[in-house]
Amino acid sequence: MDTDLGDSMLRTWHQKVGNQRDWVWRGWQTRYTYQRCSNDGVTKAPVLLLHGFGASIGHWQHNVECLATNHTVYGLDLVGWGGSRKPNIQYDIDLWVDQVYDFWQTFVGQPMILVGNSIGSLVALVAAARYPAMAASLIMVSLPDLSAEQEMIPRSLQPLVNGIKRTILNPLLLHTLFRVVSQPRVARKWAQIAYANVDRVTDELIDLFIAPAQEKEAPAAFVKIMQGMTSSNFSPNIRKLLPKMNIPMLLLWGSDDRMIPLGTAGILLKLNPLLELINLKGAGHCAHDEMPELVNETICNWLALLAVRQQSQLELEVGERLDPNAQTLDLTSALPSVTTA
Secondary structure, rough: OOOOHHHHHHOOOHHHHEEEEEEEEEEEEEEEEEEOOOOOOOOOOOOEEEOOOOOOHHHHHHHHHHHOOOOOOHHHOOOOOOOOOOOOOOHHHHHHHHHHHHHHHHHHHOEEEEEEOOOOHHHHHHHHOEEEEEEEEEEEEEEOOOOOHHHHOHHHHHHHHHHHHHHOHHHHHHHHHHHHHHHHHHHHHHHHOOOOOOOOOOHHHHHHHHHHOOOOOOHHHHHHHHHHHHOOOOOOOHHHHHHHOOOOEEEEOOOOOOOOOOOHHHHOOOOOOOOEEEOOOOOOOOOOHOHHHHHHHHHHHHHHHHHHHHHHHHHHHHHHOOOOOOOOHHHHOOOOOOOOO
């Protein structure tokens, strides 16, 4: 076995996500982590990692060190999950977007690369749209379109569907559901749906998901999050939001994602020419953890190509200002595209 790989496997996720710290936001203790860029000569944009449903900064354990080669990397536990407080409040995307923005103002203060998985990618997208000064580029690993469900339900059936939701989302029923899904055996079954390669569903991964569920506040927060997610006001309509984005965006999608089918990515891809799609063959819903080497390489290559494109565009613009009548060469057309159907 490779020595570096063996050492990595022996370390816990706490030792692989940088320096964990607490930050008080709106009176709630929240958890974040950071790892400074290991290359002193690099001044590239910092990265902020945002986890998906029920996860935490630990879910990025296989990505932080690699990305920190060229970037200072931050990770944030969204309120209600992970090592952050789990208050009994109303949850929606706006709450987490506000948390991300205030974190950026407090600790980063320069355009950054937002990277999210699942719900985290939705938070990243809305944050980048709402606060454009915060985002240099956006990378999303499986982007849920929560507004699509409401649009697909015929108007005549919506009262029936809403009635069923109210029954299912009864607090007592949700508390019971929480006790069930927070059991290791059940959590493992859910993870095996999210992961195409079940060998990646380890005991450590299950503990990462269920350990925060043992906290006193966790059941009530779970109820509020579930009730919020099924509300029509939980998230902006991303099909209306995406066309307005004017920053480089990369969409990574596992070909074997059983939580959100790959076909959704094809629909989203048509909404903005700045959105590029890379299909990760054999990966599931959490590709960054399931195939970290591939995802790390893909992200780094895309960012490097993006830098070349931006430099070429800058040189063209400078040349045109110096000699407006000169014939210009579109260098970006000679660059390979990373978009796949």
